[in-house]
Each structure stands twice: as C-alpha cells, then as structure tokens.
Amino acid sequence: MxxxxxxxxxxxxxxxxxxxxxxxxxxxxxxxxxxxxxxxxxxxxxxxxxxxxxxxxxxxxxxxxxxxxxxxxxxxxxxxxxxxxxxxxxxxxxxxxxxxxxxxxxxxxxxxxxxxxxxxxxxxxxxxxxxxxxxxxxxxxxxxxxxxxxxxxxxxxxxxxxxxxxxxxxxxxxxxxxxxxxxxxxxxxxxxxxxxxxxARPANALKLTKQALTDALTSTLDQALDREAELQQLAGDHWEHEEGVTAFKEKRPAQFVREG
CATH class of the missing domain: 3.90.226.10 (2-enoyl-CoA Hydratase; Chain A, domain 1)
Known part of the structure; x- marks a missing residue:
C-alpha cells in the first residue's frame, strides 16, 4: 500500500x-x-x-x-x-x-x-x-x-x-x-x-483576530479602525464574550470550550 x-x-x-x-x-x-x-x-x-x-x-x-x-x-x-x-x-x-x-x-x-x-x-x-x-x-x-x-x-x-x-x-x-x-x-x-x-482559548475571538490582523496588513489606519469595530461587534455578540466577562466577575478561569 x-x-x-x-x-x-x-x-x-x-x-x-x-x-x-x-x-x-x-x-x-x-x-x-x-x-x-x-x-x-x-x-x-x-x-x-x-x-x-x-x-x-x-x-x-x-x-x-x-x-x-x-x-x-x-x-x-x-x-x-x-x-x-x-x-x-x-x-x-x-x-x-x-x-x-x-x-x-x-x-x-x-x-x-x-x-x-x-x-x-x-x-x-x-x-x-x-x-x-x-x-x-x-x-x-x-x-x-x-x-x-x-x-x-x-x-x-x-x-x-x-x-x-x-x-x-x-x-x-x-x-x-x-x-x-x-x-x-x-x-x-x-x-x-x-x-x-x-x-483552550476563545476560538471565535481568535478567528476574528486573525481576520483583523490579516486585513490590517494591507489597509490604512482608518480602514483598520472600521474593521475592528465591525469584528468587535461579532465578538461581543458571541457566547464566548459573556463567558469571559462572567468568569472575570466570578474570579475563575473562563471555559471557552463547550462539550458537543
């Protein structure tokens, strides 16, 4: 074979x-x-x-x-x-x-x-x-x-x-x-x-971070600022953000991996 x-x-x-x-x-x-x-x-x-x-x-x-x-x-x-x-x-x-x-x-x-x-x-x-x-x-x-x-x-x-x-x-x-x-x-x-x-890190946030960095390499500062604002909304609407904030308030490690 x-x-x-x-x-x-x-x-x-x-x-x-x-x-x-x-x-x-x-x-x-x-x-x-x-x-x-x-x-x-x-x-x-x-x-x-x-x-x-x-x-x-x-x-x-x-x-x-x-x-x-x-x-x-x-x-x-x-x-x-x-x-x-x-x-x-x-x-x-x-x-x-x-x-x-x-x-x-x-x-x-x-x-x-x-x-x-x-x-x-x-x-x-x-x-x-x-x-x-x-x-x-x-x-x-x-x-x-x-x-x-x-x-x-x-x-x-x-x-x-x-x-x-x-x-x-x-x-x-x-x-x-x-x-x-x-x-x-x-x-x-x-x-x-x-x-x-x-x-173990927040997968959605890292995906959006990768997009932001890649876009910024070929953009102006104004374009990067606009793109950050757009992607930040997507990150903030995701459950990872709520988990991160809740974990911070509860003084515990955030759990960014969900079973299933």
Whole structure:
C-alpha cells in the first residue's frame, strides 16, 4: 500500500498534519501540496478541531520543491505556482483556526515560505531556514516576498534572499521568524502542549483576530479602525464574550470550550 504523503493525527482538539516524504527531507511534489491543502480544508470544516499544526517527518520540515518532480514537465512556472503553492498559502492564511508551523528541521525555498505562513511558528533548536531560490537563479515565491520583509524589513529580507545563507534558530528567534524555540528531544511534546494551550482559548475571538490582523496588513489606519469595530461587534455578540466577562466577575478561569 502506498504511504500517505500527509499523516493526519488528532489529540485534544489539535490536528497535526505531518509532511511525510522523509527520504527527501519532505521536499514537495504536487501530491503533497494538493493533499496538504485538502487536509487543511477538512480541518477547517471539522468542529472538533480548534488548532492545526503543520510539521515534517524525520529531520526535515520541508526542503522546498522536489525539482525531480517538475523536471521536463510541460507547465510554466506561473501555472505550477497557481496550481499548487499559491492555493496552499491562501488556504493557510484564510483558515478560520490558528495554524502552527512546527519547524523541526530545514525549511528551504518554498519550504521556508510554508514555515513563515503559520500564525505561530515554533522551531526546534536544530532547525534552520534558507531562502535558497537565488542559488538556482529564481525569485522567492509561495509568499516569501510578502512574509519576510514584514518580519525583518526590506533590507534584511533582500540580504537573506540574495545570499541564500542559512538562518539558525537563535537568529530566527532574534529576527522574529519564530515565536518559540524548543529542545530537539522534547519538540513534539512541547509543540503539542503549546497547541493545547492555544486550543483552550476563545476560538471565535481568535478567528476574528486573525481576520483583523490579516486585513490590517494591507489597509490604512482608518480602514483598520472600521474593521475592528465591525469584528468587535461579532465578538461581543458571541457566547464566548459573556463567558469571559462572567468568569472575570466570578474570579475563575473562563471555559471557552463547550462539550458537543
């Protein structure tokens, strides 16, 4: 039986999607990219899932495009991106639930873009990121030109893309490419514990917060203020808000997860 390119596991309202081409450091082919997009859509539609984790099998997160998979193919670069990577990145950013990219090893090329696309980026100590495109005289794609300068500024982003040098976990944390770095030996458990903390937070409020932040990245201040007011009404009308206020008054932890 052919092994799945994406492994799916559920634990405590957290769905983990594991890139499973370990023999190639999880380098992406069409099947992996399309399957990952489909599994993200399934997770978004599943009310039992509150947080999604994307990680890699073995010692790599994602080594970028599997060049052997596209060699000699009768498809332009533009067609390939619009068929595979671009829908995947749009799905991650549009998901109504928090997405954690758990970077367990090398994240190169489009794999770097995937690593940066998460709402939360958790790294293992031994992970590294490299914008490798210039080594084969290509332009960074799959969202890197949008994500990276917003994180590190134009000049640092250009340097990283032009020189294609590895960024280790210490520098990644300092530059804001990740939010937490965990020891290699406890990484899976640490990621799961972090994801469960996130899953216990108010899901509707986090969905609306994600929308507000994403919209604000391409809006004026006036537009952001108007959008905040609109989304705040949606949050305030939801039962989570009443529970949060009641819990505050009763001096107890709020319970934002309802059975069933």
């Amino acid at each position: 052919e092994q799945s390119v994406i492994l799916v596991s559920d634990q405590a309202a957290v769905r983990t999607l594991t890139l499973n081409r370990e023999h190639k450091l999880n380098a992406a082919n069409d099947k992996l990219l399309l399957t990952l997009t489909r599994e993200l859509e399934r997770a978004d539609a599943d009310p039992a899932v509150r947080v999604v984790v994307i990680t890699g099998a073995g010692r790599g997160f994602c080594a970028g495009q599997d060049l052997g998979d596209v060699s000699g193919r009768d498809m332009t670069f533009t067609e390939h991106l619009n068929h595979t990577y671009n829908p995947l990145i749009r799905t991650i950013r549009g998901l109504s639930k928090p997405v954690i990219t758990a970077v367990n090893g090398v994240a190169a090329g489009a794999g770097a873009s995937l690593a940066l696309a998460g709402d939360i980026r958790l790294w293992t100590r031994g992970a590294n990121l490299i914008e490798v495109f210039s080594n084969i005289a290509l332009v960074p794609d799959s969202g890197s030109t949008w994500f990276l300068p917003r994180l590190v500024g134009y000049h640092r982003a250009f340097e990283m893309m032009a020189l294609a040098e590895k960024i280790g976990s210490d520098d990644a944390l300092r530059l804001g490419l990740c939010e937490q770095v965990f020891p290699d030996e406890s990484f899976r458990a640490d990621v799961q514990a972090y994801a469960e903390r996130l899953a």
